[in-house]
Amino acid sequence: xxxxxxxxxxxxxxxxxxxxxxxxxxxxxxxxxxxxxxRRARLLLDAAREAAAEAVGCRPDxxxxxxxxxxxxxxxxxxxxxxxRRVGGHLVVSAVEHSAVLHAAEAHAAAGGSVSxxxxxxxxxxxxxxxxxxxxxxxxxxxxxxxxxxxxxxQPVAEVAAVCAAAGVPLLVDAAQSLPxxxxxxxxxxxxxxxxxxxxxxxxxxxxxxxxxxxxxxxPADERESGRSPGFPNxxxxxxxxxxxxxxxxxxxEEARRLRVLVDRLRRRVARLVPDVEVVGDPDRRLxxxxxxxxxxxxxxxxxxxxxxxxxxxxxxxxxxxSTLTPSHVLRAMGVLSEGNVRVSLPTxxxxxxxxxxxxxxxxxVAGVRERLGVHPAPQVAPVAESVEVDAVGLxxxxxxIELAKAIGTVAxxxxxxxxxxxxxxxxxxxxxxxxxxxxxxxxxxxxAGGGAVAYRVRRAA
Numbered sequence: 001x002x003x004x005x006x007x008x009x010x011x012x013x014x015x016x017x018x019x020x021x022x023x024x025x026x027x028x029x030x031x032x033x034x035x036x037x038x039r040r041a042r043l044l045l046d047a048a049r050e051a052a053a054e055a056v057g058c059r060p061d062x063x064x065x066x067x068x069x070x071x072x073x074x075x076x077x078x079x080x081x082x083x084x085r086r087v088g089g090h091l092v093v094s095a096v097e098h099s100a101v102l103h104a105a106e107a108h109a110a111a112g113g114s115v116s117x118x119x120x121x122x123x124x125x126x127x128x129x130x131x132x133x134x135x136x137x138x139x140x141x142x143x144x145x146x147x148x149x150x151x152x153x154x155q156p157v158a159e160v161a162a163v164c165a166a167a168g169v170p171l172l173v174d175a176a177q178s179l180p181x182x183x184x185x186x187x188x189x190x191x192x193x194x195x196x197x198x199x200x201x202x203x204x205x206x207x208x209x210x211x212x213x214x215x216x217x218x219x220p221a222d223e224r225e226s227g228r229s230p231g232f233p234n235x236x237x238x239x240x241x242x243x244x245x246x247x248x249x250x251x252x253x254e255e256a257r258r259l260r261v262l263v264d265r266l267r268r269r270v271a272r273l274v275p276d277v278e279v280v281g282d283p284d285r286r287l288x289x290x291x292x293x294x295x296x297x298x299x300x301x302x303x304x305x306x307x308x309x310x311x312x313x314x315x316x317x318x319x320x321x322x323s324t325l326t327p328s329h330v331l332r333a334m335g336v337l338s339e340g341n342v343r344v345s346l347p348t349x350x351x352x353x354x355x356x357x358x359x360x361x362x363x364x365x366v367a368g369v370r371e372r373l374g375v376h377p378a379p380q381v382a383p384v385a386e387s388v389e390v391d392a393v394g395l396x397x398x399x400x401x402i403e404l405a406k407a408i409g410t411v412a413x414x415x416x417x418x419x420x421x422x423x424x425x426x427x428x429x430x431x432x433x434x435x436x437x438x439x440x441x442x443x444x445x446x447x448x449a450g451g452g453a454v455a456y457r458v459r460r461a462a
Contacts, residue, residue, distance in 0.1 A: 002354045003313045006179065006197070007290055007345035011300050015197030016244035020201060020236050027235040032223060038437055048242035055245045056175070057183035057189055057209050063208045064225035065238045066096055069176050069194025072205035073100040075228060076172050076190045080141045081108060083214035084170070088138020089113035093153070094126050094145065095333035101143050102329070111432035114138075123282040124334050130281070132163045136192045139169045146178040146185060150317050150330040150343060151281030152290035154178070158358040161187025170213050177287060179206075180248045181256055189213045198248045199348070200241035203234060247446055248348070249429040259346050262355045263291050266344060273363045278436055280336045292317070294331070295366050296433065297375040298340030298400050306365045307342070312358055317341045328426050337432035338425060339398040340366070375402055384410050389418045393453050397425040404458065408439065411460050419456045420447050438462055 003011065027044045029037035046060070053060040066072040081091065091321030093105050095117050105115045111140050116134045118126050122128030126144065133144070142164050147154045157173055164171040178184075180198035184191045190213065195204035207228060221227035235320060267279050276296035295303070300316045307314055317338065327338035344358070390407045392400040400421040407417045427444065434441040440459040447453035 001311045001313065002358065004344045004346060004350075004358070005313050005315045006347045007343060009196045009202070010180075010199040010347055012201065013244040013247060015202050015247040016240040019243035020240035022216055023236040027096065028231065029241055031235065032113075045233065045235055048239045051242040051246045052206055053208070055179065055183065055249050056193070058188075058191070058208045058210065062210055063206060064228045065233055065241075066205035066207050066225075066229045067203055067231075067234075067450070069192060069197070069205040069285070070100040071174075071229070072192040072207040073098070074104050075175060076207050076209070077101070077104040077108070077141065077143065077193055078218040079209070079215045079228065080170055080172060080190055080213065081113070081455075082216035082218055084140040085216075087140050088136070090136050090139040091115045092118060092131070092134045092139055092142040092169075092393040094118045094120060094143070094281070096120050096124055096148050096150075096153075096330045097143060097145055098149055098176065099329075101145070101174060103330050105143075120333050122334055122336060123285075124148050124151045124330065125285065126160065128156060128159040128163050128285065131160045132161055132167075135164070135167045135169055137388035139167065141172060142169050143172045143174065144304060145174040145176075148281070148330060149177050150328060151292045151334070152177075152286040152345075153189040154285045154287065158187055161185070164189075176319065177290075179245070182249075182254050184208075190215075195237075195241035196243070198245055200244045201237040202269065202379070204237050204241040242405060251348070255348050259348075259350065260288040262346060262350060262352060263344075264288060265352075266291050266355060266359070267293075269359050270362065273359060274366050276436065277366075278337045278432070280334065289347075289350075290343070292341065292343045294337035295340030295437065296337065297343070297373065297398050297405065298366060298369050299373060299398060300340050300342075302369050302372070303340055303365065306333060307361070310361045310365060312361065315343045315345075317343065332428050335428070335432065337429055337436065339401065339429050340369075373398070373402065375405075382427050386412060387416045387418070389420065392419055392421045392423070392426075393447075394422065396423050396430065400426045401429050404430060404433065404456075405437075407439075408458065408460050413460050413462060415460050416442065417458045417460070419458070420453050420458065422453045426456060427454070430458065434458055 029041040030040040031045045049060045053063045085291045140369045172190040173188040175184045176194045179193045191208040196202040217228045222230040222241040279293045347354040390403045442457035447455045
């Protein structure tokens, strides 16, 4: 059964498994103790730190291991903000950061700090110009991911880092998705990553803080990990994480070339084989193994279940999947279609045959889901009105858009369809539908009926 969701978690790498088993026998002792078992454990920890630091592109004494990537992000943001509290309490983040960063930003704002969010293009990338405008004299820290976890877009980290350096602001780079492929781009001040993204064991994160960056660890500290991650380390997992990172990076260049060809095929063929689909993310500046697309008139939860039944494990940023009630913040920030969203992220070793099998199954699965939702080709009828109002109150994704698609043919070119909906997703998906179908989105207003409903107005263009 092909597993196509390594952006969430990669299968345990064979090297990680070997290192984990070996270090269970050799690395069980406390590495701060001076007797032989402790010294042996310390040698393993030091070797793991050197290997991880080489992969990140920093000095070993700048890197510590944490209990998770999320812990590394939270510790890094809190420590950097505290270290520069005399400068101010202003934090800058991009609109498409991982939720770990956004949750830390929310906590900072709740504690009295201020946060500025930098928007992105429809491809999901920030611009250095927008970033520069967001920086202020009281900016203590800026955070930017190296590559997006949902759509694969690679961010201009070096350009943003140069802007931050000119302003004297440290930049924290969340490198969770890109570190298996390359070092963190130059110019960063703090960097974080998570081992389960590259085939290491879960429960190991990396936090690197450059020398000279003002950093004040928050919470109780001890003598371990430079006081930045207290507690007894899970040394076997740390050793396995570092060993697998070195192994993955050794084959990264060749594997990236191979997977990029497969993802290019996916991007082309999905757009060709599936009607009414939007392939999102930057087509060129992207991770080699990841692509995302959204299908009109499709229930995301049902689509994922059907693909799972067909033997393919994928994930989704759709609002109508069981894990969320609102669209992915990434898709929302990009202004792209969210309904029927599918993220495909290929693990190392994925074959062309597996990708071709997915492409064979996908069109039928999408068509089947649409059929069950009552989506049929619109009949060719003469327009009957200059304006039509569609009551979609109480209907959930993707029904409001389905009702809009059915109604648009009933008005003349230049006529207006007004969709009444209380589904938050409609605010994103109706404008995205207009972009895909070539109609003009006129905006929204509070519905006269009230009750939280919104009136979305669309003018038929063709």
